[in-house]
Amino acid sequence: MNHNENAITLTYGTQILKMVQDLMEKTGALDALRRDDTVVIKPNLVASRKDWVGVDTDPRVVEALVKMLKDRGISRITVGDGAGMGNSATKAFSLCGYTEMAKRYGLELIDFEKDRFTKLEVPLAGPFRKLEIARTALECDFLISIPLMKAHFQTLMTCSLKNMKGIMSRSQKTSFHSRGLHKSIVQLATVISPDLILVDGIHGNLTSETGRDPVAIGMMMAGKRPVEIDSLVADILGYAPRDIKHIAYAEDAGLGTTNLEKISVQRLNRPAKEKRFAPPTHYTKRFECRIEAEGACCTCMGNLIFALERLNEQGLLSQDQHFMVGQKAGISSGISGTTIAVGQCAAKRIHADIQINDCPPTARTILRHVVADRRKPS
């Protein structure tokens, strides 16, 4: 980037093509690319659903970038990601409109979970000694990450650092949840880092990474430094950057700074009113029931939260229900009332009153089990 390698460039609006063009031209982020370079674009396609707005990267952002790359004569462009548990990037490509886009522009699409992997030594101490990285992402000349600005049930928020989790194998991603998500994310950042980060802040989500209540934010930003970008995003979403554990660990590991006064931000325009958000009430305090979610995957947790919202609307939640989800789920001593094991790994570990033995269970399945239990004659 020609203006300042460490700066973050920010623009507001809703005209996606213009916003991406302005960001790329001002930063010069694509200037060093040669025509025969291989470029991999890694969006965030966590869910394969029709209602993807605020959950998956908007394909119009990717398309705007692809147009700019094509204008520069770059033809070897791949778009790749690996979706969350119970989802598939291949399906997400189709449902979000990436498949059609790929045909129009001659792009290659790759589900990273089906790629070949290279095991890399991790230089930073933590849960893993080696990490399996998709070769397509590892071996390209220029890697572009396009995350969204979203809440996350485990890490509070997710953006560029956590987006890179999608370039690993399914088993590796799942083990991040059981072995300590925050430190694992930072370990991954020491193994591979994108050449360019373009944050899709057109829509985000303030309650969950897979929520069905998107929020229009109307902003995009570009930069190279994930810790600084995520710190700025945390601030916009209403958090102190060091409240987000993986951002704090990344700073402690020397990967960047969370000090907003030291982060150089170049604004290309100003919105009529700058949007700032407040963090949502934590899921453990939103519902009457008790929830233990140690080691849960995003999809399992997202489906549980969606089911709890519906149960809450129907007045079917109470303090004597104990939902347990995740790879470390266990019944604490002294629990009374109804225990509910949500998901295959919880159901295997504990013998609960209600066993929901799917991986991951859908919100509908969770609902069905709990409603049947509440309505059975006592």
Ligand code: SF4
């Ligand atoms: S059942 Fe377990 S492994 Fe499967 S999605 Fe849920 S938490 Fe993850």
